[in-house]
Amino acid sequence: MKNKNLNKKNVRLEKYISPIKYDITLRPDLENFTFEGFESIEVDISKSTNLVTLHSKELSIETAEVKINKEKVFSKKITYDEKKELVIFNFPVKIPIGKHKINIVFKGILNDKMRGFYKSSYDYEGKINHLATTQFEATDARRAFPCFDEPSQKSIFNVSLIVPKGKTAISNTLPVSVQEHESGYEIVKFSPTPKMSTYLLAFIIGDFEYIESKTKNGVLVRIYTTLGKKHQANFALDCAVKTLEFYEKYFNIKYPLNTLDMIAIPDFASGAMENWGAVTYRETAILVDQVNSSTANKQWVALVIAHELAHQWFGNLVTMKWWTHLWLNEGFASYIEYLAVDKLFPDWNIWTQFANHDLGVALKLDSLKHTHPIEVEVHHPDEIGEIFDEVSYSKGASVIRMLAEYLGEVNFRDGLRYYLKKHSYKNTETIHLWQAFEKVSKKPVSKLMKNWTGVSGYPIVKASLNKDKLSLTQDRFFSSIFSKLKNKEKSTWEIPISFENKSVQKVLLSKKSESFMLKHPNSPIKVNIGEKGFFRTMYSKELLMRLYEPVANKEILPIDRLGIIRDLFALSESGDISTEIVLEFLTAYKEEDDYTVWLEIAGGLSKLKQLLAKTKSIQNLDRFIIKLFSPIFDKIGWEKIQGEAHTDTLLRSLILTKLGRSKDERVLSKAKYLFNEMQNGLHIDPDLRATLYNLVAIFGDKKDYNTLLERYKKEALHEEKNRIGNALGEFKNTKLLCETINFSISENVRLQDSVSIISSVGSNPDGRSIWLKFIKQNWKTLLNRYGDGGHTLGRLVKAISLSAEKEHLAKFTEFFNKNKAPGAARAIEQVKEKLNSNISWLERDGKNIDKFFKSVIK
Numbered sequence: 001m002k003n004k005n006l007n008k009k010n011v012r013l014e015k016y017i018s019p020i021k022y023d024i025t026l027r028p029d030l031e032n033f034t035f036e037g038f039e040s041i042e043v044d045i046s047k048s049t050n051l052v053t054l055h056s057k058e059l060s061i062e063t064a065e066v067k068i069n070k071e072k073v074f075s076k077k078i079t080y081d082e083k084k085e086l087v088i089f090n091f092p093v094k095i096p097i098g099k100h101k102i103n104i105v106f107k108g109i110l111n112d113k114m115r116g117f118y119k120s121s122y123d124y125e126g127k128i129n130h131l132a133t134t135q136f137e138a139t140d141a142r143r144a145f146p147c148f149d150e151p152s153q154k155s156i157f158n159v160s161l162i163v164p165k166g167k168t169a170i171s172n173t174l175p176v177s178v179q180e181h182e183s184g185y186e187i188v189k190f191s192p193t194p195k196m197s198t199y200l201l202a203f204i205i206g207d208f209e210y211i212e213s214k215t216k217n218g219v220l221v222r223i224y225t226t227l228g229k230k231h232q233a234n235f236a237l238d239c240a241v242k243t244l245e246f247y248e249k250y251f252n253i254k255y256p257l258n259t260l261d262m263i264a265i266p267d268f269a270s271g272a273m274e275n276w277g278a279v280t281y282r283e284t285a286i287l288v289d290q291v292n293s294s295t296a297n298k299q300w301v302a303l304v305i306a307h308e309l310a311h312q313w314f315g316n317l318v319t320m321k322w323w324t325h326l327w328l329n330e331g332f333a334s335y336i337e338y339l340a341v342d343k344l345f346p347d348w349n350i351w352t353q354f355a356n357h358d359l360g361v362a363l364k365l366d367s368l369k370h371t372h373p374i375e376v377e378v379h380h381p382d383e384i385g386e387i388f389d390e391v392s393y394s395k396g397a398s399v400i401r402m403l404a405e406y407l408g409e410v411n412f413r414d415g416l417r418y419y420l421k422k423h424s425y426k427n428t429e430t431i432h433l434w435q436a437f438e439k440v441s442k443k444p445v446s447k448l449m450k451n452w453t454g455v456s457g458y459p460i461v462k463a464s465l466n467k468d469k470l471s472l473t474q475d476r477f478f479s480s481i482f483s484k485l486k487n488k489e490k491s492t493w494e495i496p497i498s499f500e501n502k503s504v505q506k507v508l509l510s511k512k513s514e515s516f517m518l519k520h521p522n523s524p525i526k527v528n529i530g531e532k533g534f535f536r537t538m539y540s541k542e543l544l545m546r547l548y549e550p551v552a553n554k555e556i557l558p559i560d561r562l563g564i565i566r567d568l569f570a571l572s573e574s575g576d577i578s579t580e581i582v583l584e585f586l587t588a589y590k591e592e593d594d595y596t597v598w599l600e601i602a603g604g605l606s607k608l609k610q611l612l613a614k615t616k617s618i619q620n621l622d623r624f625i626i627k628l629f630s631p632i633f634d635k636i637g638w639e640k641i642q643g644e645a646h647t648d649t650l651l652r653s654l655i656l657t658k659l660g661r662s663k664d665e666r667v668l669s670k671a672k673y674l675f676n677e678m679q680n681g682l683h684i685d686p687d688l689r690a691t692l693y694n695l696v697a698i699f700g701d702k703k704d705y706n707t708l709l710e711r712y713k714k715e716a717l718h719e720e721k722n723r724i725g726n727a728l729g730e731f732k733n734t735k736l737l738c739e740t741i742n743f744s745i746s747e748n749v750r751l752q753d754s755v756s757i758i759s760s761v762g763s764n765p766d767g768r769s770i771w772l773k774f775i776k777q778n779w780k781t782l783l784n785r786y787g788d789g790g791h792t793l794g795r796l797v798k799a800i801s802l803s804a805e806k807e808h809l810a811k812f813t814e815f816f817n818k819n820k821a822p823g824a825a826r827a828i829e830q831v832k833e834k835l836n837s838n839i840s841w842l843e844r845d846g847k848n849i850d851k852f853f854k855s856v857i858k
């Protein structure tokens with residue numbers, strides 16, 4: 001064990017040699033999927049040495065030379081350390097202290113794994129067309145050229161690409177020259193980049209078309225798509241221009257380049273990547289088709305763009321010193337994307353959605369014992385890939401939001417401005433951000449934030465009455481008794497808490513327990529106004545009952561109504577309250593009309609449905625759901641009303657899906673009818689399509705299956721393909737589910753899309769066993785596809801998390817005891833913990849839930 005750790009830790013480069021400038025020339029071959037490269041790295045050496053060690057992975061190095069006193073000295077020996085992803089050059093003479101140029105000639109492959117320098121393919125007018133593109137974050141620049149592949153080794157890059165004439169070549173900056181090269185090729189030289197980290201470099205070569213515009217400050221913004229798709233780029237272009245203008249003002253720092261390119265790539269591992277000046281996207285995260293894109297997808301595009309453009313400052317201009325501080329990038333961008341989208345689309349109520357998407361998601365993951373602190377020690381690429389998770393992103397975003405509330409808008413903004421200015425073109429750790437806020441606000445930020453980013457988990461705040469006082473007590477919250485019992489650490493947090501008791505009161509709970517004078521001790525008290533704090537609230541019985549009326553009458557804001565029910569669901573799962581209490585409290589939401597509140601309720605009930613899937617209570621739960629959702633269905637119906645609110649459109653799809661899933665005949669028959677008409681050519685509103693496909697699948701047969709499958713194969717719009725692909729995992733018939741899961745790794749499905757189809761089977765109660773079997777039988781293939789670090793394997797294994805069946809836990813555990821899963825170690829522990837938790841929840845509350853249903857549904 002010890003040795004293994006040592007190996008993993010010992011992967012950092014020496015400090016006595018660092019890059020100043022890279023001149024890189026690459027020549028990709030789009031027929032044989034290889035590339036040739038030449039680079040000259042200007043380095044600064046502070047200790048005389050024979051050995052030069054660089055990162056390199058799957059590259060074959062032909063020569064390496066260094067000029068010493070105008071004389072070329074070649075490396076005698078070139079050795080690779082594959083485990084550490086290094087190449088070591090051994091020069092026959094010592095390189096003296098000072099600045100030198102190291103010249104390296106190398107070769108590599110354009111791989112099909114969506115990492116490093118890779119190929120992507122698409123169909124155009126019946127022919128397959130290829131392009132080459134890059135994805136370097138976190139540690140894959142080393143697959144494209146030997147380099148100092150650590151975020152603090154910032155440098156200037158001069159990139160040249162040798163490409164067949166007529167191909168588009170894109171990199172971080174604009175070309176300075178395009179010259180004829182040998183027959184049929186040209187060499188495109190790009191202007192020097194700013195001083196930056198390797199993971200932000202990008203090259204894209206292929207056939208593209210684009211549309212362009214300019215910001216008020218003259219930045220050229222272009223959206224590139226593969227051939228035939230530029231008409232889907234308008235929304236993105238508009239968002240990009242406006243978002244860039246917004247950030248320039250907000251951060252008070254001009255975007256440092258004169259161009260921003262955003263490129264839609266047909267094969268892409270994550271959602272998008274913030275390469276400086278050349279942001280790459282999965283097609284679904286940037287393209288919006290006027291006729292076929294849903295409102296939800298459009299919203300997603302706006303958020304992703306706002307996220308990636310935030311990185312141009314937060315991440316690119318100022319970068320984390322090491323991946324331990326990854327959250328400075330991802331947590332911050334995940335927060336500020338909402339600020340930008342709220343400015344651009346004020347009627348989307350995007351901050352309320354934050355409470356469900358980011359805050360809700362983070363509170364879930366971080367309630368496990370197998371979570372991790374936001375700031376976490378990482379060394380090996382496998383460990384780095386693992387932390388691109390909800391803790392870094394969503395908990396990061398949530399604690400920043402809490403801090404923003406504590407500091408106030410102006411202090412928060414000014415602190416950011418100070419931080420960005422002070423550390424431009426440099427690297428930082430978390431403490432530097434706190435110091436900036438302290439400087440402008442004079443508030444003790446480091447002390448306040450210490451445990452929010454330094455230790456795992458978060459508190460549950462218990463609120464009860466103590467005569468005229470509100471008594472608040474904090475403990476770490478665990479989503480299951482099982483996890484709580486295993487925990488020995490005792491942390492307390494400094495929690496800024498606001499509560500509404502006719503008027504707003506703000507307090508700081510820094511001890512385990514404290515009482516606060518109430519102005520209106522007999523009135524309702526909502527703790528954590530606006531759900532700004534990163535904690536859950538558990539009300540005493542009395543205080544909870546007092547909230548029933550204000551919720552039912554919608555006297556408190558949607559975000560607070562959402563928070564109350566979200567925490568109740570969580571407390572029932574953890575065993576702090578019994579599940580009937582939530583179900584009873586849900587009746588307060590009869591007249592609810594807010595999309596995000598319904599989204600929260602629907603999520604809580606889906607989880608319960610998964611828990612009860614194999615019990616006899618399931619039918620009663622369905623009836624309960626139909627009853628609860630019927631009033632809002634009567635209001636919102638099937639038809640879009642011209643000019644209706646953005647969130648009402650989202651609400652309609654949600655309600656219809658929820659009712660249909662619970663076998664509401666009114667919804668099912670219409671869904672089937674519309675689906676059939678669609679096959680006859682009827683245009684279906686894209687906002688309804690996912691609903692139709694899912695419902696048809698859940699209650700469908702082989703014929704429906706084939707219809708969907710054929711549509712999947714023919715469809716060109718990725719967004720539509722995904723809707724269909726996910727529906728393929730919704731069938732009940734196990735034979736069809738087997739077909740789906742095998743189809744997911746066939747040549748009909750892109751590598752980027754397989755995992756979500758596989759997961760749709762794994763999260764279907766009728767597909768869980770099939771999923772387990774599939775994982776077992778295809779593990780080699782899956783490892784080969786996704787096992788090279790990154791976070792995809794982690795996402796894959798999580799699909800089974802909703803099961804409450806002991807057999808699944810046993811099989812899952814047994815399999816992963818024997819099989820390696822690089823980059824998914826923590827995810828596997830999380831899955832086991834969740835399965836254990838579900839099993840104990842069902843054992844504890846199953847019978848009472850059944851009784852409850854029997855008493856309320858006659």
Ligand code: BES
Pocket residue numbers: 137138270271272273274303304307308311330333334388
């Ligand atoms: N920097 C990430 C891309 C990334 C993710 C690189 C994982 C390496 C590993 C990018 O900024 C990002 O966070 N993208 C998100 C979308 C975003 C809107 C949350 C993604 O890809 O999911």
Ligand code: ZN
Pocket residue numbers: 307308311329330333
């Ligand atoms: Zn990001």
